[in-house]
Amino acid sequence: MATYKLQINGRTYETDVEPDTPLLWVLRDHLGLVGTKYGCGIAQCGACTVHMNGNAMRSCVLPVAAVGASKITTIEGLSANGDHPVQLAWDEVDVAQCGYCQAGQIMSATALLNRNKKPTAEEIDNAMQGNICRCGTYHRIREAIVVAANKMKA
Numbered sequence: 314m315a316t317y318k319l320q321i322n323g324r325t326y327e328t329d330v331e332p333d334t335p336l337l338w339v340l341r342d343h344l345g346l347v348g349t350k351y352g353c354g355i356a357q358c359g360a361c362t363v364h365m366n367g368n369a370m371r372s373c374v375l376p377v378a379a380v381g382a383s384k385i386t387t388i389e390g391l392s393a394n395g396d397h398p399v400q401l402a403w404d405e406v407d408v409a410q411c412g413y414c415q416a417g418q419i420m421s422a423t424a425l426l427n428r429n430k431k432p433t434a435e436e437i438d439n440a441m442q443g444n445i446c447r448c449g450t451y452h453r454i455r456e457a458i459v460v461a462a463n464k465m466k467a
Contacts, residue, residue: 317377321346322390332378336370337361339377340387348388348416352445359444362417362424363387369424371443388416391423399423402461410448418444422458431462 319326321344328343340346340363349372352360356371363372364386391397399422409415418441425432425440432440437458446454 315378317380319344319377319380319385320382321385322387328377330377333376335373336363336375336377336380336385337372340372346387346389350413350416352414352417357443357445358414359417359421360414362420362444364420364424367424367427369421369440386420388420391419397423398464399426399457399461402457402464406453406457406460408450408453408457410450414444414446418446418454422454422461426458426462426465430465432458 314329315332316327316329319328319339321340326344328339330339330343337349337351340349341351349363350360351373352358354373356374359371361371361373362369364370365375365380365383392400399419403409403415403419408418421441421444425437429436434455437455441454
């Protein structure tokens with residue numbers, strides 16, 4: 314076991330875990346931040362997506378020892394009241410059906426829009442290709458990303 318000081322959602326957390334513990338389980342089981350979901354456990358579905366220094370990362374395969382002093386943002390840290398432009402666009406377009414994958418979808422979309430304010434359809438598809446939605450709401454996800462990009466410009 315080792316003690317890790319983690320910068321998550323603008324706060325410092327301290328936890329004692331094994332160095333190879335995936336960040337996902339630290340977030341969920343040790344810190345109570347359960348918005349980030351477990352999907353596949355092999356970084357193929359995107360349900361566990363968080364931001365590490367602004368980049369979308371799969372937390373299910375990211376060992377806590379690799380986080381270091383990086384700044385982590387989870388879906389809970391995206392906005393205090395659920396009013397981030399991407400979250401608002403998701404509601405406006407009514408993206409979610411079951412909703413299980415949506416935290417990861419939103420985190421990937423936000424990372425995209427933070428680095429590309431006006432992505433093309435191809436850029437959206439490329440950025441989102443690692444996120445699986447079993448309900449098949451991909452057309453609404455794409456639409457919501459365009460809506461969010463417009464909200465972020467305003």
